[in-house]
Amino acid sequence: MIKAQFESLNPKSHASFLVNSFKLESFTVPYHFxxxxxxTLIVRGRGKRYVGKNMGDFEDGDLVFLGSDLPHSWKSEDVTxxxxxxxxxxxxxxxNFLGTEFFNKPELANINNLFKISAYGIRYLDKTTENISSQMKLLAQEENAFRKMQxxxxxxxxxxxxxxYILLDQDGMVAQQLNSNKERINAALGYIVDNFRNEILLNKVAGIxxxxPNAFCKYFKKVTNKTFMxxxxxxxxxxxxxxxxxxxxxxSEIAMESGFGDVSHFYKIFKRNMKMSPLNYRKNFQKGL
Structure with a gap:
């Protein structure tokens, strides 16, 4: 899959929202919005989580709330x-699943604010994760529609x-886009997410x-404040x-797996970005354990 996919969700006729529990061999859903x-609660699993421009590790208990049209994907580790x-x-x-004005009521001001912040992607931590995880497991088991809504x-x-909590897509690049721009930038980010470990073709993503290619590079830099590469x-x-x-x-193996075709080039780029060599970065981390 080479671009962020639009996903159409269709709640059952007797429900205004969806609650699904998935048990799979691995998480392989493409980057989508x-x-x-x-x-989303990860009950079991580990791998990489992509939200907007953010990439992070996930494991059991990962709890994330995502706003409308924010592209995302959870991808399992290669080895299962x-x-x-x-x-x-x-x-x-x-x-507006409970009506166009429902969440504008003063009693629901907290939730209304949550919806605004969710445009950046929210990852919850500590006791909140524990408490909400328990609530979500009960929600998934509940059969009464009214109680489910409560x-x-x-x-x-x-x-x-x-x-x-922490915000995942902290620069808000995706959140700040006009609706007319979101599909285009999501497609470009989706191409990166699915291909950054392999050869990246500018002509390919520009075509998507x-x-x-020239117009795309200018557009991408204007939207993200960074060049595509x-x-x-x-x-x-x-x-x-x-x-x-x-x-x-x-x-050397990490360099290749990360998409760098040349180890010396990887060393050069890593040192430029991180101000130290990959080996020193690893040693410094291990000293702090």
Whole structure:
């Protein structure tokens, strides 16, 4: 898959929002987006999480709330233990699933503010994650539609009043785009997410967004304040850093797995970005353990 996909969600006729529990061999859903808000709990699994321009590691208990049209994907680690599985609970709903003015009521001001912040992608931490995880597991098991709705509102209020979180797409690049721009920039980011570990072709991504390579480069720089290739390098360095810190793989192998075709080039780019060599970066981290 080479671009962020638009996903059409269709709640069942007797429900105004979706609650799904997935148990799979691995998370392989491509980088995608949809107008619905999404709350995702990773019950079991580990790998890389992509939200907007952010890439991070995820593991059991990862809890993230996403705003409308914010592109995202959870991708499992390459190696899965025999007989292993991953599991998640995903809640999806439209902004107006309870009516156009429902969340504008003063009693729901906290949730209304939550919806605004979610445009940046919110990852919850500590006690909030523990409490909401328990609530979501009960929500997934609940069969009564009215009680299900009450439980969702409770969850949203608890998320809204929590201060135990970090924003994922902190520069808000995706959140700040006009709706007319979102599909184009999401497609470009999707190409990077799915291809940064391989050869990146400017003509390919320019074709995906129906622009000439020169026009695309100018457009991408205007929207993101970075060149297309600098953004690709950011993803590659980020991936390499996580491999340096979480594995004992040799630097040469990490360089290749991160999309750098030449080890010496990797050393040069890494030192330029991180102000030290990959080996020193790993040693400094290990000293701090």
């Amino acid at each position: 949809h107008p619905e808000f999404e709350l 233990e025999p007989g292993g599985y991953v599991q998640s609970i995903v809640v999806q709903f439209e902004r 439980m969702l509102l409770d969850i949203l209020e608890n998320l809204a009043i929590s201060r135990e 967004v129906n622009m000439s 600098d953004t690709v390098i950011d993803y590659r360095i980020n991936f390499a850093i996580r491999q340096l810190l979480s594995t004992d793989k040799p630097v």
